[in-house]
Amino acid sequence: MEQITAFDLRTSPLREVNTALHAPGLSGEFVISHPDGAHNVAVGVDAPVKVTVEGHVGYYAAGMNQHAQITINGNAGTGVAENMMSGTVWVKGNASQSAGATAHGGLLVIEGDAAARCGISMKGVDIVVGGDVGHMSAFMAQAGRLVIRGNAGEALGDSIYEARLYVRGHIASLGADCVAKEMRSEHHKELEYLLKAAGFEGDDTAAYTRYGSARNLYHFHIDNVSSY
Amino acid sequence: MNNWALRESATFDRTTIAAIQRAAETGIYDIRGWGAKRPLPHLDDLLFLGASMSRYPLEGYRERCGTDVVLGDRFAKFPLHLDIPVTIAGMSFGALSGPAKEALGRGASEVGTSTTTGDGGMTPEERGQSKYLVYQYLPSRYGMNPTDLRKADAIEVVLGQGAKPGGGGMLLGQKISERVAGMRTLPEGIDQRSACRHPDWTGPDDLTIKINELREITDWEKPIYVKVGATRTYYDVKLAVHAGADVVVVDGMQGGTAATQEVFIEHVGIPTLAAIPQAVQALAELGVHRKVQLIVSGGIRTGADVAKALALGADAVAIGTAALIALGDNHPRYAAEYEKLGSAAGFFDDFQDGADPAGISTQDPELAARFDPVEGGRRLANYLRVLTMEAQTIARACGKAHVCHLEPEDLVAVTIEAAAMARVPLAGTDWIPGQ
Numbered sequence: 319m320e321q322i323t324a325f326d327l328r329t330s331p332l333r334e335v336n337t338a339l340h341a342p343g344l345s346g347e348f349v350i351s352h353p354d355g356a357h358n359v360a361v362g363v364d365a366p367v368k369v370t371v372e373g374h375v376g377y378y379a380a381g382m383n384q385h386a387q388i389t390i391n392g393n394a395g396t397g398v399a400e401n402m403m404s405g406t407v408w409v410k411g412n413a414s415q416s417a418g419a420t421a422h423g424g425l426l427v428i429e430g431d432a433a434a435r436c437g438i439s440m441k442g443v444d445i446v447v448g449g450d451v452g453h454m455s456a457f458m459a460q461a462g463r464l465v466i467r468g469n470a471g472e473a474l475g476d477s478i479y480e481a482r483l484y485v486r487g488h489i490a491s492l493g494a495d496c497v498a499k500e501m502r503s504e505h506h507k508e509l510e511y512l513l514k515a516a517g518f519e520g521d522d523t524a525a526y527t528r529y530g531s532a533r534n535l536y537h538f539h540i541d542n543v544s545s546y
Numbered sequence: 547m548n549n550w551a552l553r554e555s556a557t558f559d560r561t562t563i564a565a566i567q568r569a570a571e572t573g574i575y576d577i578r579g580w581g582a583k584r585p586l587p588h589l590d591d592l593l594f595l596g597a598s599m600s601r602y603p604l605e606g607y608r609e610r611c612g613t614d615v616v617l618g619d620r621f622a623k624f625p626l627h628l629d630i631p632v633t634i635a636g637m638s639f640g641a642l643s644g645p646a647k648e649a650l651g652r653g654a655s656e657v658g659t660s661t662t663t664g665d666g667g668m669t670p671e672e673r674g675q676s677k678y679l680v681y682q683y684l685p686s687r688y689g690m691n692p693t694d695l696r697k698a699d700a701i702e703v704v705l706g707q708g709a710k711p712g713g714g715g716m717l718l719g720q721k722i723s724e725r726v727a728g729m730r731t732l733p734e735g736i737d738q739r740s741a742c743r744h745p746d747w748t749g750p751d752d753l754t755i756k757i758n759e760l761r762e763i764t765d766w767e768k769p770i771y772v773k774v775g776a777t778r779t780y781y782d783v784k785l786a787v788h789a790g791a792d793v794v795v796v797d798g799m800q801g802g803t804a805a806t807q808e809v810f811i812e813h814v815g816i817p818t819l820a821a822i823p824q825a826v827q828a829l830a831e832l833g834v835h836r837k838v839q840l841i842v843s844g845g846i847r848t849g850a851d852v853a854k855a856l857a858l859g860a861d862a863v864a865i866g867t868a869a870l871i872a873l874g875d876n877h878p879r880y881a882a883e884y885e886k887l888g889s890a891a892g893f894f895d896d897f898q899d900g901a902d903p904a905g906i907s908t909q910d911p912e913l914a915a916r917f918d919p920v921e922g923g924r925r926l927a928n929y930l931r932v933l934t935m936e937a938q939t940i941a942r943a944c945g946k947a948h949v950c951h952l953e954p955e956d957l958v959a960v961t962i963e964a965a966a967m968a969r970v971p972l973a974g975t976d977w978i979p980g981q
Contacts, residue, residue: 336762357755362692362763377752378759382692397746403691416746420687422731438745439687441731458741460731477739479732536736537719538574 321346328352332359339363353379357395360388366405380407383424399426402443415452418445421462427516434471437464440481446516456483457493465512467521475529483529484509486521497532565808576808577716579897579907581709581800581845581867586817588800588845589854591964592957593973596943604942611938612948615862617660617839618700618769618792621761625769625792626678626700628862629658630934631949632852634926635797635843635866636682636702636773638664640717640726641804641897642870643914644671645922646906649873651675652919653926657934662702662864665715665740667729668694675923680771683760685714686740688730692763700793701760702771703753705744705782708801708844711775711815715740716805720900723909750785757790771795776821776844777814783828787838795864796825798844802867804907805898818844818855820967826859835859849936856937857952858968865933872929873922874904 325335327350335350336358344365349372353359357376360369363386371379374392383402390398393411402421409417412430419435421443428436428445434452437445437459446465453471456464459481469487476493482505483496492498501509506523513521554560568576597603604611619625634654639647641664648671654661660678667689673679681698683690695701706712717726719735727734747756757770772786773795786794798818803811822842829835842855843864855863876884881891883903889896897907905917941949944956958973959965965972966979 333762333766337765340765358759358762361759364692377755378746381759382695382763384692396752400746401687401690401692403693419746420690422691435745439741441687457745458739479736536733538737 323348325350326352327354327356327359332356335359336361339365339367339369353392355395360386363388363405374411383407393430394428398428399424399443402426412449413447417447418443421445423462425515431468437462437481440464444512444515446512446518448516448518450487453490454493456481456496459483463508463512465509465516465526467518475531477535478529478531480531482508484512484526485529486526489529492529495532495535496529499528499530501526501528577718577805577898578808578811578895579802579804579806580811580895581802582812582815583895584812586800587819587961587963587967588817589819589851591819591961592854592959592968592970594850594853594857594940594944594956595958596940597945601945603945604947606939606942609942610947611942612950613934613938615839615950617841617862618771620769620792620834620838621766621790622700622769622792623765623767624699626660628660628678630930631856631860631862631937632846632930632933633659633680633841633862633864634661634869635801635864636662636664636680636704636707637866637870638666638715638717638804639669639672640664640666640721640730640909642906643908643917644669644725645914645917645919646870646873647672648675648919649917649922649926650869651679652923653869653872653930654678656923656927657930659930660699663698665717666726667691668697669729671919673697675919682773684740685742685744686730687745688732688740695760696764698768700769700771701764702773702795703757703760703791704773706775706777706797707773707803708775708797708799708815708818709803710806710810711777711799712742713806713810713814714742716898718805718898718900721898721909726909750789753785753789761790769793771841773797775799775801776816776818779816779821779824780828783825783840784832787829787832787834791838793839793841794825794829795841795843796821797864798842800845801843802870803897817967818842818846819964822855822858822860823967823969829859836861849933849938850940852933852937853940853949853952854957856949857956858954858970861950868929869926870906872926873906874917874925875902875906877904880904 347368353373361381364384366385369388376395378397380388389408394413399407400419402424404424409428413428413432415433416435418426420439426445429448431449436451436455442461450468456475460479466485470489472490473493475496509523615631617626655677662680680700769792771793772791774782776798799815839861842860878891880903902908905913957970
């Protein structure tokens with residue numbers, strides 16, 4: 319059985335905790351208690367370890383994660399799992415804005431709602447949101463998949479590149495160059511896989527619509543002037 | 547033109563007429579490289595008061611005049627200790643070819659200074675050839691990853707650049723090669739915009755948290771710079787210091803770009819000369835002048851420019867356009883090819899098109915192959931040595947044993963505008979307009 323290392327942020331400075339999580343050849347399981355909304359908890363982890371944060375976290379929790387499985391038993395502030403490269407970040411509660419911003423890989427699960435700009439500039443990450451997302455989500459999303467089980471706010475997928483969005487609920491409005499697309503069999507399979515990975519295997523993929531880029535803004539042209 | 551009776555309009559001169567005609571034909575704004583081309587009050591408008599009776603000069607060669615500078619010792623465990631106060635500004639792989647980036651690293655390393663990545667990430671060639679490499683952290687985060695972040699010697703959080711304060715980047719499809727596209731996670735050949743705002747923070751309080759995140763991820767080892775385009779410089783520098791910057795980089799409107807709208811380059815921002823005293827005032831009022839270092843860029847060309855920027859209170863300068871010229875950009879040997887592109891040696895600014903005959907601002911493999919990174923690096927090192935020796939010459943003449951000992955008291959201005967902006971007296975008077 320692997321050893322569990324416990325950190326208490328009421329008694330240990332954040333810098334000490336993060337430094338410990340950056341130790342070369344790190345393995346095992348870690349529990350961080352009393353985050354009390356602290357920013358930058360468990361950032362820059364680069365090892366296949368399990369980290370559980372018992373409580374709410376502030377900005378950039380699990381930022382730039384590589385390989386680790388990080389669970390937040392609470393809500394997350396702005397930029398949770400920003401620029402994640404690999405691994406898993408699982409938020410049991412809600413997430414504030416810019417969740418998964420610019421992330422290149424791995425899986426981000428938000429069981430509750432995510433605020434504005436969820437998946438902004440995403441570059442390959444998979445994000446599954448159990449509830450709703452706020453406005454400007456998937457803005458300039460380049461690659462990866464964003465699954466929204468609830469509703470999406472205004473300007474979803476504005477200026478989107480090649481990311482694929484799956485939405486079950488209502489969309490307040492689509493952003494520039496973002497359009498609904500056909501759900502082919504590979505998309506049902508892909509969605510089924512993502513839902514299962516996030517623990518929502520009961521969902522009917524037929525209830526989802528796929529959105530992506532119309533690719534009209536890929537080259538500067540006067541006909542698109544209203545979008546510039 | 548031989549007809550002396552013809553009078554060109556100052557308002558509608560030939561350049562303006564051509565711009566209107568071009569707009570009418572294409573229906574899209576003009577995008578180009580380089581920086582502001584309009585005349586501006588600049589460092590040329592300042593002069594040094596060399597020593598005579600009231601000051602004691604230092605002997606050339608025999609008496610030492612130091613040039614080294616330490617950057618980032620406010621919070622970072624490992625500040626940079628550069629041999630010269632001239633650094634290479636951020637320019638992306640994508641905007642520049644791989645060999646050109648390599649040459650910048652070679653040239654900078656040879657003289658003990660730093661070079662900087664750009665939008666699009668770090669290439670192995672650049673990291674391999676750069677003794678000190680500053681990793682830019684930009685709104686697009688193209689190619690941004692923690693592994694490269696840890697390989698960097700310093701991190702530069704970019705809020706803007708002098709050529710386009712408030713604007714994002716632009717890289718047209720001609721330059722989005724397979725490798726560039728792959729590094730940026732974008733389809734090959736599309737016109738690519740970079741965001742103008744960071745995706746996960748909005749104001750100075752957020753930036754404080756972001757800087758702390760970068761420090762936590764890199765175990766507080768690396769200096770963190772904050773780069774701003776010169777506009778409301780006094781306030782921006784104060785906010786950058788409050789946010790925890792180790793180094794503030796201020797880029798004036800003469801600073802270059804690889805691709806920006808002409809209207810942006812020429813009409814947004816303030817001249818470098820006007821920005822330096824604002825930045826220094828902000829640092830001094832916070833009690834951190836020389837503790838949070840100031841790097842100034844935008845139109846630095848000569849050792850005199852270097853010396854003047856330092857005298858006004860900068861700790862170091864950065865060069866971009868001048869470095870490209872040193873590598874071979876706009877060289878007369880390509881005159882015929884520049885003309886084929888509708889330009890001329892000395893005027894070429896179409897860095898956005900990727901057809902650079904010098905093989906520098908291109909991703910075309912054949913053009914890029916023309917450029918020898920070893921030779922380019924040698925030329926850049928030569929140029930950096932000249933800048934340094936020129937600055938030393940002036941510093942010695944002013945009686946300074948280190949170029950960073952130059953001070954505003956050593957300077958006068960030759961125009962009222964420059965006197966007001968630089969806050970030094972008009973030559974032959976004790977008058978500083980506004981004071």
